[in-house]
Amino acid sequence: MKLTVASSPHIRGNFRTYRIMLDVVIALLPALFVGVWMLGLRALMVTLICVAGAVASEYLYSIITKTRNTTLDCSAIVTGLLLAMTLPHTVPYWQAAVGSVFAIIIVKALCGGLGQNIFNPALAARAFLMLIYPVGLTRYSALGVDAVSAATPLHHMVMPALPEESLLDMFLGRCPGSIGELSALALLIGGVYLVIRKVISIRIPVAYLGSVAVLTLIFHKAGSPLEWMLYSLLSGGVMLGAIFMATDYATSPATAWGQILYGIGCGVLTVVFRYYGIFPEGVTYAILLMNALVWVIDRYTAPRRFGVKKGGVKA
């Protein structure tokens, strides 16, 4: 009998990478369902193209560079799915494909692969597409009729005015928008699932949504402060961003206070970009900007050393 001599610990928990990724996929399904239900099968096609593009890129990259094949950890599926969530269903298929390849190859693989990338691959890819194909990324069509372009609730809010849709419609997803951001309810269900499964902590989403809520309540632009705040939370990509994008492991802080600070930073920047930016939405750039600060945030929010009080005094 050959006994293995290895370092402790000799037992491990059953938490695994692919399980986390599958949980994220499961958590996104309600939002995807609403997107396809409201926007039609084209939304599903866009999603499938993004996922296929991401998985194929991941696989081919490992073949070409002779690095280890990480396709099985399912992280590429998550990246493709997240990218699709941020796109209008009218986006040309090939643009969706370009985006998914960019996300995996440029943003993730070239940074060292899983866990090594500085920027959220899906959001960086979306920012890239916004830059070179602004038309494809900002044209939304009315529900059910692809030919007629429509203003999203956010377009109204830029005016500033309250959107035409009722708050309930916005909550349930009866409004134009990107594939995955229609229904706050569907996204919240996914978020609750991720928290229950201990995939994410509530720190980042709560800090993010909380700071957006506080700022829009104080600096309301139309309607009553409460209405303005609720519309601000329900419109655009804030929910998707706070629950699924800002909580991406590789590009968010690991310390508890770091996560809170980061969430607040995302919220503040989102409101600032919405109020002062040239696009109606600010979520993408808010999160990408905060991504760049993650290591610095972690460094300055290290937990207090055991046995030492702040300032080095005995605890």
Next chain:
Amino acid sequence: MKKRPFFGGIHPKYNKEMSLGVTDFHMITPKQVVIPLLQHIGAPCQSLVAVGDKVLKGQKIGDGEGLCVPVHASVSGTVVAIEPRPHTSGRMVNAIVIDNDCQDTEIEFSPITAPLETLEQDQILHAIREAGIVGMGGAAFPGNVKALSAMGNVDTLIANACECEPYITADDSLLRTTPEQVLEGMTILRHVLKPNRVVLAVEDNKAAAIEKIRNIIGDYPGIELAVLPTRYPQGAEKQLIQALTGREVQPGKLPVSVGCAVFNVSTYAAIFRAVRWGKPLTERIVTISGEAIAQPQNFIVRIGTPFHDLIEVAGGLNEKTERVISGGPMMGFAQSDLSVPVIKATNSILCLLRDRNGAAENPVCLRCGKCVGVCPMRLQPLYMYRFVNAGRLDEMNRLNLMDCIECGSCAFTCPGKLPLVETFRKGKQMIREANAK
């Protein structure tokens, strides 16, 4: 929500019920025992016997100067060799090998029978030393030295029965069978150290033991029973002190610095037997458990009994056994040679099959940050791992790598299956080497 008594921690699957079934202990009679001359932290003993000598059970066969406590024969018989033998630490350590004559002819013991109040502290410490008592929870620090350093410096005396490692039920068994020995031992050390508070700490997953203690604790006024919510690594000294007193031991300092002294319950029982029965430490309770052993149970084992003897009595190993561990699954040492003997600090022999959640072929850090949340020392394992691998001494020091107690909570939790503890040991070695220059 109830405040957590200490930072971080995990809830592994405990598997303690496996070894709890048998309550009347077997006493095993090995044909030969191997008594290492180093079974404690400190200087090794010199042998007091020569090859060919006849020895009696309980006879002192090794002793030394400085930070050193004696070792004793655990059987009567003949010394057949004094030579380096495999040791649970993984090194070769000089050991006295005795052929058992199976007579169990004992030396004459000299118990102290006078009432406790009349005893001098030195007299008790001397008895503890001469009995060869060390910390039996795993650290194996000489008991008399620890007690001496605590004299006049502690207000809280703690008995550690947390036994937070999965599988192990040795302390649990001790409390279920002879709790009075533990409480008597605590009374003796209380007389030596004069603390304000004396507390026996147990995790709440040991209901039978807790009931036994509750039944008799009334006879020991002033001793408090603390039942703590089960969480690993509660039995780690710093974490237990934090859980019981709220005090945090400063980096690099000992529990005495915050007025606490912690001994394992087995150590208290051994102190009682040393003082009141005059018996040296020649046997202890050992859990043998794990999915790879036929009959998990607890034994009273003579110090020096080879692992394979115990494994045989417990029904033998499954042919798919992957590791045999001395100690617990979280912090124990994997053994390659099963002729290693049980020593004073061996609380468990664990036989495990391959762990389905075991190390990944290609460990990858996702940066999920779960390691930060579970670290009881409030470290940032994910960054420590990166910077040890990058060889960055400045960053290792900034991240307080030396504070790591190697409890394994981070590695247990890590979804990427990073070899965290292994890497941190390497990093600590790098720091030590750099400091030595």
